[in-house]
Amino acid sequence: MAKLTLGVDIGGTNLRVGVVQDKKVIHEQRFPADFSSICKQHAPAIALQEILRISLSALQQAMKQYPDVNGIGMGFPGFIDPVAGHVVQSPNLPGLRHVDIAGELSRLIGLPVAMENDALVAAFGEFLLLPQAPRSMVYIGLGTGVGGGFIHAAKPYPGDHGIAMEVGHLITEPKGRLCGCGNHGCLEQYAAAPGVSQSYHQATGESLSAQDIAERAAQGGSAALDAYALAGRHLGLAIAHLAKILDPEVVLIGGGMSQAWSYFSPALFRQLHEDSIPVLRDKIDVRVSNSSDQAGIIGAAHLVNH
Ligand SMILES: [Zn+2]
Numbered sequence: 001m002a003k004l005t006l007g008v009d010i011g012g013t014n015l016r017v018g019v020v021q022d023k024k025v026i027h028e029q030r031f032p033a034d035f036s037s038i039c040k041q042h043a044p045a046i047a048l049q050e051i052l053r054i055s056l057s058a059l060q061q062a063m064k065q066y067p068d069v070n071g072i073g074m075g076f077p078g079f080i081d082p083v084a085g086h087v088v089q090s091p092n093l094p095g096l097r098h099v100d101i102a103g104e105l106s107r108l109i110g111l112p113v114a115m116e117n118d119a120l121v122a123a124f125g126e127f128l129l130l131p132q133a134p135r136s137m138v139y140i141g142l143g144t145g146v147g148g149g150f151i152h153a154a155k156p157y158p159g160d161h162g163i164a165m166e167v168g169h170l171i172t173e174p175k176g177r178l179c180g181c182g183n184h185g186c187l188e189q190y191a192a193a194p195g196v197s198q199s200y201h202q203a204t205g206e207s208l209s210a211q212d213i214a215e216r217a218a219q220g221g222s223a224a225l226d227a228y229a230l231a232g233r234h235l236g237l238a239i240a241h242l243a244k245i246l247d248p249e250v251v252l253i254g255g256g257m258s259q260a261w262s263y264f265s266p267a268l269f270r271q272l273h274e275d276s277i278p279v280l281r282d283k284i285d286v287r288v289s290n291s292s293d294q295a296g297i298i299g300a301a302h303l304v305n306h
Pocket residue numbers: 168169179180181182183186
């Protein structure tokens with residue numbers, strides 16, 4: 001029997017633990033875990049203990065059912081030191097700095113624990129789930145923010161400081177909308193779900209979720225289609241920049257908002273064509289992901305072997 005590994009995906013309000021065999025999740029459990037609130041309400045040392053306690057209890061529950069597990073991989077919402085494996089900093093989990101969560105859990109459980117940035121882990125899972133592995137792949141995940149990951153030679157590429165592919169903060173509109181990172185005009189202010197809502201609100205005065213705006217786009221609503229076209233233009237521009245640096249075989253677009261692909265992709269392809277370097281024009285395979293939401297768990301589980 002192929003070996004079993006645990007893959008952990010940490011979301012905004014819950015933590016999912018999957019038992020992974022090869023590229024399949026054979027068992028999955030969800031645990032409530034609002035790490036962001038914990039970090040906002042407690043001093044860093046106490047928040048860390050709480051995060052460890054919740055993670056440990058979730059892992060132990062999974063291991064009770066599957067005692068043959070031989071390693072654990074985790075996607076974590078923060079910058080991970082590529083050498084030490086520490087969480088250097090986490091924008092959504094204030095106070096956590098240079099903490100060795102993977103190391104602590106490994107000592108407590110007695111198994112190897114690997115940790116990597118959650119967007120990079122999702123990218124790795126998406127890569128593993130493709131029917132044919134490309135030589136290199138850029139992943140862009142569209143959700144409440146825009147995350148990304150680069151996979152080269154079948155390995156996730158974290159960069160020297162664990163910050164590679166912070167694609168959401170590429171500036172695609174100089175002096176544009178103020179971003180949470182402190183700069184103006186970052187991609188995610190236009191191409192993430194709240195950005196689409198903002199574009200729609202600016203045009204109509206109405207506050208709707210990106211999903212509701214997609215429904216209006218499906219009915220041919222012009223302000224809705226415009227909001228998605230703006231997201232597509234910004235994505236096309238960002239992908240043209242990325243292609244000039246990385247020259248990837250495949251660019252895969254995933255995340256919750258990728259369901260609106262048919263509304264933003266025409267503008268994306270137009271902008272990408274316009275901004276591409278001629279030698280690369282129309283050569284990069286840009287496509288939408290059709291994998292389930294288990295890519296993060298599968299990518300995490302496969303960190304253990306890398
Ligand atoms: Zn930003």
